[in-house]
Amino acid sequence: MIVAIDGPAGSGKSTVAKLVARELGFAYLDTGAMYRSVAWCALTEHLDLSEPLPAASLARIREIAHSEPVTFAFTPGDPLPSQVLIGGENITRLIRTPETDKAVSPVSADPQVREALTEQQRVFGREHDTVMEGRDIGTVVFPDAELKVFLTASAAERARRRAQQNATASEAEVAAILADIIRRDAYDSSREVAPLAAAPDSWELDTTGMTIDEVVAAIVAQAETRMEGAAAASSPDAPPDAAAATPGVRRGTPA
Numbered sequence: 001m002i003v004a005i006d007g008p009a010g011s012g013k014s015t016v017a018k019l020v021a022r023e024l025g026f027a028y029l030d031t032g033a034m035y036r037s038v039a040w041c042a043l044t045e046h047l048d049l050s051e052p053l054p055a056a057s058l059a060r061i062r063e064i065a066h067s068e069p070v071t072f073a074f075t076p077g078d079p080l081p082s083q084v085l086i087g088g089e090n091i092t093r094l095i096r097t098p099e100t101d102k103a104v105s106p107v108s109a110d111p112q113v114r115e116a117l118t119e120q121q122r123v124f125g126r127e128h129d130t131v132m133e134g135r136d137i138g139t140v141v142f143p144d145a146e147l148k149v150f151l152t153a154s155a156a157e158r159a160r161r162r163a164q165q166n167a168t169a170s171e172a173e174v175a176a177i178l179a180d181i182i183r184r185d186a187y188d189s190s191r192e193v194a195p196l197a198a199a200p201d202s203w204e205l206d207t208t209g210m211t212i213d214e215v216v217a218a219i220v221a222q223a224e225t226r227m228e229g230a231a232a233a234s235s236p237d238a239p240p241d242a243a244a245a246t247p248g249v250r251r252g253t254p255a
Helices: 013-024 031-044 055-067 098-108 111-125 137-141 157-163 171-190 214-233
Strands: 001-008 027-029 071-074 081-086 132-133 147-152 203-206
Touching: 001 013, 001 137, 001 214, 013 027, 013 132, 013 214, 027 055, 027 081, 027 111, 031 055, 031 071, 031 098, 031 111, 031 132, 071 111, 081 111, 098 111, 111 132, 111 137, 132 137, 137 147, 147 214, 157 171, 203 214
Parallel strands: 001 132, 001 147, 027 132, 147 203
Antiparallel strands: 071 081
16 A cells, blocks of 8 residues: 655645654655755766766766665664665665755756656555655655645744744744745746646645644545555455555556
8 A cells, every 4th residue: 555645845745754654564665865866976986966966967866866876774674764775775864964955956947867767656555564655656656646645734833843943043043934835835836847736636644733643644634545445446356346446556466
């Protein structure tokens, strides 16, 4: 089963997705780490990552994305990856640096890089019950996911949550966070490659005023309902068209 969680910046996707994965016992796929891995390779080769990317750098980055598989290692019983590897090399800590932060943006913006990593993500999803979050998971990466969730909250709420991470944030800083969120919303929704959008069959959950625990519980309940529906549809006593009638369940795909 695939649980695809999309939503705008500051909606809490990463935190929620990890907790949902733990509750369901599903693997959590860190798509951001995949783009960071390609960016890290570009940095180690001292490629010019100024924007727009020079043709030579872009060609090499595309080659890396297509030829160097990004994989994850898991500790038994823990759905969150313990290691990130590219080409078999453990780079878990190396991709969490300010330099990689800056390099990710131009790397992830390229359509061919996204296409290569999207295919890797699909392979992972075919092999594992997976929770994945992003901005185009339900529309591009897994358009046939059994459960598509579009997390949203007012811009003011999302700014408040981010400000809470800094207990001493001033009113001016909160205003700056709000302005940045509004800017990101506009950019993510209008970009040419994989724009932010709710899939037509997604379940939109407005989390304004909800706690993290409440959001997680609501998504887990939805996932369990879908799994129960899939199990009932695959029962020997189910009508022949029961699978097709079960919302969000792919015919012939085990829950």
